[in-house]
Amino acid sequence: MTTTTVPARPQNKGDLNRAVMYEWIRLRTLRSSKWAAGWIVGLSLLFGLSLGMDVRGLPDGSGIGADLALQNLNIAAEFTGIPLLGLVAGILGILSMTHEHRYATIRPVFVAVPRRTDVLLAKTSVLSCAAAVLTCISVAVIVLTATAVSGGRLVTAAPPFGDLFLAVLPYPGVVVLCAVAGLALGALTRSTALALALWLVVPLIGETAVFVAFHAVDALDPVKGLANWLPFRSAQKSVASSDFDLMPRLAGLAAFAGWVGCLASASLRAVLRRDV
Numbered sequence: 470m471t472t473t474t475v476p477a478r479p480q481n482k483g484d485l486n487r488a489v490m491y492e493w494i495r496l497r498t499l500r501s502s503k504w505a506a507g508w509i510v511g512l513s514l515l516f517g518l519s520l521g522m523d524v525r526g527l528p529d530g531s532g533i534g535a536d537l538a539l540q541n542l543n544i545a546a547e548f549t550g551i552p553l554l555g556l557v558a559g560i561l562g563i564l565s566m567t568h569e570h571r572y573a574t575i576r577p578v579f580v581a582v583p584r585r586t587d588v589l590l591a592k593t594s595v596l597s598c599a600a601a602v603l604t605c606i607s608v609a610v611i612v613l614t615a616t617a618v619s620g621g622r623l624v625t626a627a628p629p630f631g632d633l634f635l636a637v638l639p640y641p642g643v644v645v646l647c648a649v650a651g652l653a654l655g656a657l658t659r660s661t662a663l664a665l666a667l668w669l670v671v672p673l674i675g676e677t678a679v680f681v682a683f684h685a686v687d688a689l690d691p692v693k694g695l696a697n698w699l700p701f702r703s704a705q706k707s708v709a710s711s712d713f714d715l716m717p718r719l720a721g722l723a724a725f726a727g728w729v730g731c732l733a734s735a736s737l738r739a740v741l742r743r744d745v
Contacts, residue, residue, distance in 0.1 A: 484582045488591035491578065496565065496595055505561045509554060509603050513610035520611065521618025552640070552708055554607055555647035558600045559668050562651025565596060567661040585740055589656070593649055593733075600648040604641040638715065639707040639722040646704075646722075650729045653736035672701040700728035 496502050569575035582588050651668060658664045676699045683689050683696035696702070706721025 484584060485587045485591060488578070488582045488587050489595060492565075492591045492595040496599060499564075499568075501564050501568075502561065502599075505557055506603060509557060509607050510610060512553065513607040514614055517611040517614025518618055520615035524615060524619040552643065554604060555644045555704070556668075558603070558644050558648035559651030559654075560665065561600075562596055562648040562653075563655040563661065563664040563668060565592060566652050566655030567659060567664055570659040571661065586737070589737060589740060592652055596648045596652055597645045600645045601641050604644045608637065608640070639718045642722050643704050643707050643725065646725055646729045650732055653729070653733040656736040656740050657732070676701050698724050700725060703728065 569578070578588055579585060582591075651664070654664045654668060655661075658667070679699060680696045680702070683693050697706075703721045703724035707718045707725060708721075
Protein backbone atom coordinates (compact mmCIF):
# COMPACT_ATOMS: atom_id res chain seq x y z
CA MET A 470 0.00 0.00 0.00
CA THR A 471 1.44 3.33 -1.02
CA THR A 472 0.86 6.73 0.43
CA THR A 473 0.51 9.92 -1.50
CA THR A 474 2.12 13.06 -0.21
CA VAL A 475 0.22 16.24 -0.94
CA PRO A 476 2.69 18.95 -1.90
CA ALA A 477 2.64 22.08 0.18
CA ARG A 478 0.90 25.02 -1.38
CA PRO A 479 3.55 27.44 -2.66
CA GLN A 480 3.67 30.85 -1.13
CA ASN A 481 1.96 33.39 -3.35
CA LYS A 482 3.10 36.98 -3.28
CA GLY A 483 -0.54 38.01 -3.53
CA ASP A 484 -1.46 36.33 -0.24
CA LEU A 485 -0.61 39.42 1.78
CA ASN A 486 -2.66 41.64 -0.52
CA ARG A 487 -5.64 39.31 -0.23
CA ALA A 488 -5.27 39.22 3.55
CA VAL A 489 -5.18 43.01 3.72
CA MET A 490 -8.27 43.29 1.50
CA TYR A 491 -10.09 40.72 3.62
CA GLU A 492 -9.24 42.60 6.83
CA TRP A 493 -10.32 45.91 5.38
CA ILE A 494 -13.68 44.53 4.23
CA ARG A 495 -14.17 42.78 7.54
CA LEU A 496 -13.28 45.84 9.63
CA ARG A 497 -15.65 48.18 7.85
CA THR A 498 -18.56 45.73 7.81
CA LEU A 499 -18.49 44.59 11.45
CA ARG A 500 -21.04 46.21 13.74
CA SER A 501 -18.48 46.50 16.52
CA SER A 502 -16.28 48.67 14.30
CA LYS A 503 -19.18 50.95 13.40
CA TRP A 504 -20.21 51.24 17.03
CA ALA A 505 -16.64 52.05 18.07
CA ALA A 506 -16.34 54.75 15.41
CA GLY A 507 -19.71 56.19 16.43
CA TRP A 508 -18.75 56.30 20.10
CA ILE A 509 -15.44 57.99 19.26
CA VAL A 510 -17.11 60.72 17.20
CA GLY A 511 -19.90 61.20 19.77
CA LEU A 512 -17.50 61.44 22.71
CA SER A 513 -15.29 63.81 20.72
CA LEU A 514 -18.27 66.10 20.21
CA LEU A 515 -18.97 66.05 23.95
CA PHE A 516 -15.31 66.74 24.78
CA GLY A 517 -15.23 69.59 22.28
CA LEU A 518 -18.41 71.06 23.73
CA SER A 519 -17.01 70.86 27.25
CA LEU A 520 -13.70 72.36 26.18
CA GLY A 521 -15.40 75.20 24.32
CA MET A 522 -17.50 76.08 27.36
CA ASP A 523 -14.39 76.08 29.61
CA VAL A 524 -12.31 78.21 27.24
CA ARG A 525 -15.01 80.76 26.44
CA GLY A 526 -14.15 83.05 29.36
CA LEU A 527 -10.34 82.77 29.22
CA PRO A 528 -8.19 85.85 28.46
CA ASP A 529 -6.04 85.92 25.32
CA GLY A 530 -2.63 84.27 25.63
CA SER A 531 -3.43 82.67 28.99
CA GLY A 532 -2.14 79.28 27.81
CA ILE A 533 -4.78 77.53 29.91
CA GLY A 534 -6.79 76.75 26.81
CA ALA A 535 -4.11 74.43 25.47
CA ASP A 536 -3.81 72.62 28.78
CA LEU A 537 -7.58 72.12 28.87
CA ALA A 538 -7.39 70.79 25.31
CA LEU A 539 -4.82 68.19 26.34
CA GLN A 540 -6.90 67.22 29.35
CA ASN A 541 -9.89 66.58 27.10
CA LEU A 542 -7.76 64.53 24.70
CA ASN A 543 -6.24 62.55 27.55
CA ILE A 544 -9.42 61.91 29.50
CA ALA A 545 -9.25 58.65 31.49
CA ALA A 546 -5.44 58.68 31.27
CA GLU A 547 -5.22 59.72 34.92
CA PHE A 548 -7.02 56.52 35.90
CA THR A 549 -5.83 53.94 33.37
CA GLY A 550 -2.60 55.39 31.97
CA ILE A 551 -3.95 55.62 28.42
CA PRO A 552 -6.48 58.00 26.83
CA LEU A 553 -10.06 56.94 26.30
CA LEU A 554 -9.54 56.63 22.54
CA GLY A 555 -6.65 54.25 23.26
CA LEU A 556 -8.91 52.10 25.39
CA VAL A 557 -11.47 51.94 22.56
CA ALA A 558 -8.75 51.10 20.02
CA GLY A 559 -7.47 48.30 22.26
CA ILE A 560 -10.96 46.86 22.61
CA LEU A 561 -11.40 47.02 18.84
CA GLY A 562 -8.11 45.17 18.41
CA ILE A 563 -9.21 42.48 20.86
CA LEU A 564 -12.54 41.96 19.11
CA SER A 565 -10.94 41.84 15.66
CA MET A 566 -8.94 38.78 16.75
CA THR A 567 -11.12 36.97 19.27
CA HIS A 568 -14.21 37.09 17.02
CA GLU A 569 -12.22 35.13 14.44
CA HIS A 570 -11.65 32.34 16.95
CA ARG A 571 -15.14 32.53 18.44
CA TYR A 572 -16.86 32.01 15.08
CA ALA A 573 -14.07 29.83 13.61
CA THR A 574 -13.55 32.18 10.67
CA ILE A 575 -9.81 32.08 11.29
CA ARG A 576 -9.61 28.53 9.87
CA PRO A 577 -10.53 29.40 6.26
CA VAL A 578 -8.30 32.47 6.50
CA PHE A 579 -5.29 30.32 7.40
CA VAL A 580 -6.21 27.92 4.60
CA ALA A 581 -6.36 30.75 2.05
CA VAL A 582 -3.21 32.39 3.45
CA PRO A 583 -1.03 29.58 4.87
CA ARG A 584 1.69 31.94 6.06
CA ARG A 585 0.26 33.13 9.35
CA THR A 586 2.65 36.04 9.64
CA ASP A 587 0.96 37.53 6.56
CA VAL A 588 -2.43 37.28 8.27
CA LEU A 589 -1.16 38.95 11.43
CA LEU A 590 0.68 41.60 9.43
CA ALA A 591 -2.50 42.37 7.50
CA LYS A 592 -4.55 42.65 10.68
CA THR A 593 -1.95 44.88 12.31
CA SER A 594 -1.54 47.21 9.34
CA VAL A 595 -5.27 47.66 8.68
CA LEU A 596 -6.10 48.15 12.35
CA SER A 597 -3.21 50.59 12.86
CA CYS A 598 -4.27 52.70 9.88
CA ALA A 599 -7.86 52.73 11.11
CA ALA A 600 -6.76 53.77 14.62
CA ALA A 601 -4.58 56.57 13.23
CA VAL A 602 -7.41 57.89 11.03
CA LEU A 603 -9.92 57.77 13.89
CA THR A 604 -7.45 59.61 16.12
CA CYS A 605 -7.05 62.42 13.60
CA ILE A 606 -10.83 62.60 13.16
CA SER A 607 -11.32 62.72 16.93
CA VAL A 608 -8.78 65.53 17.39
CA ALA A 609 -10.29 67.47 14.49
CA VAL A 610 -13.83 67.12 15.88
CA ILE A 611 -12.71 68.25 19.34
CA VAL A 612 -10.81 71.28 18.04
CA LEU A 613 -13.49 72.38 15.57
CA THR A 614 -16.33 71.92 18.06
CA ALA A 615 -14.44 73.74 20.83
CA THR A 616 -13.47 76.57 18.49
CA ALA A 617 -17.07 77.00 17.34
CA VAL A 618 -18.54 76.87 20.86
CA SER A 619 -15.91 79.23 22.31
CA GLY A 620 -16.28 81.70 19.47
CA GLY A 621 -12.64 81.31 18.50
CA ARG A 622 -11.29 81.72 22.04
CA LEU A 623 -9.58 78.32 21.89
CA VAL A 624 -7.15 79.73 19.31
CA THR A 625 -6.52 83.08 20.98
CA ALA A 626 -6.13 81.65 24.51
CA ALA A 627 -3.70 78.93 23.50
CA PRO A 628 0.10 79.24 23.29
CA PRO A 629 1.82 79.08 19.86
CA PHE A 630 0.39 76.34 17.66
CA GLY A 631 3.80 74.68 17.28
CA ASP A 632 4.05 74.01 21.02
CA LEU A 633 0.59 72.50 21.14
CA PHE A 634 1.27 70.41 18.01
CA LEU A 635 4.46 68.96 19.49
CA ALA A 636 2.64 68.18 22.74
CA VAL A 637 -0.12 66.28 20.92
CA LEU A 638 2.27 64.62 18.44
CA PRO A 639 2.75 61.34 20.41
CA TYR A 640 -1.02 60.97 20.91
CA PRO A 641 -1.78 59.07 17.64
CA GLY A 642 1.19 56.79 18.31
CA VAL A 643 -0.22 55.82 21.71
CA VAL A 644 -3.61 55.02 20.17
CA VAL A 645 -2.05 52.91 17.40
CA LEU A 646 0.09 51.02 19.94
CA CYS A 647 -3.03 50.38 22.03
CA ALA A 648 -4.75 48.88 18.99
CA VAL A 649 -1.74 46.63 18.35
CA ALA A 650 -1.63 45.64 22.03
CA GLY A 651 -5.30 44.70 21.94
CA LEU A 652 -4.78 42.64 18.80
CA ALA A 653 -1.82 40.84 20.37
CA LEU A 654 -3.73 40.21 23.58
CA GLY A 655 -6.64 38.77 21.63
CA ALA A 656 -4.31 36.50 19.66
CA LEU A 657 -2.63 35.34 22.85
CA THR A 658 -5.79 34.55 24.84
CA ARG A 659 -8.28 33.73 22.02
CA SER A 660 -11.00 34.69 24.53
CA THR A 661 -12.95 37.94 24.36
CA ALA A 662 -13.87 37.93 28.04
CA LEU A 663 -10.35 37.14 29.27
CA ALA A 664 -8.68 39.63 26.94
CA LEU A 665 -11.10 42.44 27.88
CA ALA A 666 -10.66 41.67 31.57
CA LEU A 667 -6.87 41.85 31.25
CA TRP A 668 -7.05 45.01 29.14
CA LEU A 669 -9.15 46.81 31.75
CA VAL A 670 -7.91 45.26 35.00
CA VAL A 671 -4.14 45.42 34.44
CA PRO A 672 -3.91 49.22 34.07
CA LEU A 673 -6.54 49.93 36.73
CA ILE A 674 -5.49 47.45 39.42
CA GLY A 675 -2.43 45.44 38.40
CA GLU A 676 -0.01 48.27 37.70
CA THR A 677 -1.28 50.29 40.65
CA ALA A 678 -0.57 47.39 42.98
CA VAL A 679 2.94 46.95 41.55
CA PHE A 680 3.60 50.69 41.79
CA VAL A 681 2.49 50.79 45.44
CA ALA A 682 4.60 47.73 46.23
CA PHE A 683 7.69 49.35 44.72
CA HIS A 684 7.22 52.38 46.96
CA ALA A 685 6.16 50.49 50.08
CA VAL A 686 8.92 47.88 50.27
CA ASP A 687 12.17 49.40 51.54
CA ALA A 688 14.27 46.73 49.82
CA LEU A 689 13.06 48.00 46.45
CA ASP A 690 14.17 51.59 47.02
CA PRO A 691 17.20 51.31 44.67
CA VAL A 692 14.90 50.35 41.76
CA LYS A 693 11.87 52.37 42.79
CA GLY A 694 12.17 54.56 39.71
CA LEU A 695 11.52 51.56 37.45
CA ALA A 696 7.88 51.59 38.57
CA ASN A 697 7.40 54.77 36.55
CA TRP A 698 8.19 52.83 33.37
CA LEU A 699 5.56 50.13 33.66
CA PRO A 700 3.59 49.72 30.41
CA PHE A 701 0.62 51.97 30.99
CA ARG A 702 2.52 54.44 33.14
CA SER A 703 4.90 54.83 30.22
CA ALA A 704 1.89 55.54 28.01
CA GLN A 705 0.68 58.07 30.55
CA LYS A 706 4.00 59.90 30.31
CA SER A 707 3.54 60.32 26.57
CA VAL A 708 0.13 61.98 26.95
CA ALA A 709 0.73 63.87 30.23
CA SER A 710 -1.01 67.24 30.26
CA SER A 711 1.22 68.90 32.88
CA ASP A 712 3.68 70.44 30.41
CA PHE A 713 4.45 70.79 26.71
CA ASP A 714 7.97 69.32 26.71
CA LEU A 715 8.25 66.84 23.86
CA MET A 716 11.22 64.70 24.98
CA PRO A 717 9.59 63.12 28.10
CA ARG A 718 6.58 62.30 25.95
CA LEU A 719 8.70 60.60 23.31
CA ALA A 720 10.55 58.66 26.01
CA GLY A 721 7.25 57.40 27.40
CA LEU A 722 6.07 56.51 23.90
CA ALA A 723 9.27 54.57 23.21
CA ALA A 724 8.97 52.64 26.49
CA PHE A 725 5.32 51.81 25.77
CA ALA A 726 6.28 50.68 22.26
CA GLY A 727 8.87 48.34 23.80
CA TRP A 728 6.27 46.75 26.07
CA VAL A 729 3.82 46.36 23.17
CA GLY A 730 6.60 44.83 21.07
CA CYS A 731 7.23 42.21 23.76
CA LEU A 732 3.52 41.38 23.91
CA ALA A 733 3.30 41.18 20.12
CA SER A 734 6.32 38.85 19.98
CA ALA A 735 4.76 36.53 22.55
CA SER A 736 1.46 36.44 20.67
CA LEU A 737 3.22 35.80 17.34
CA ARG A 738 5.08 32.87 18.84
CA ALA A 739 1.83 31.46 20.26
CA VAL A 740 -0.03 31.81 16.93
CA LEU A 741 2.75 30.10 14.99
CA ARG A 742 2.95 27.16 17.41
CA ARG A 743 -0.79 26.47 17.71
CA ASP A 744 -2.81 24.31 15.37
CA VAL A 745 -5.25 27.21 14.80
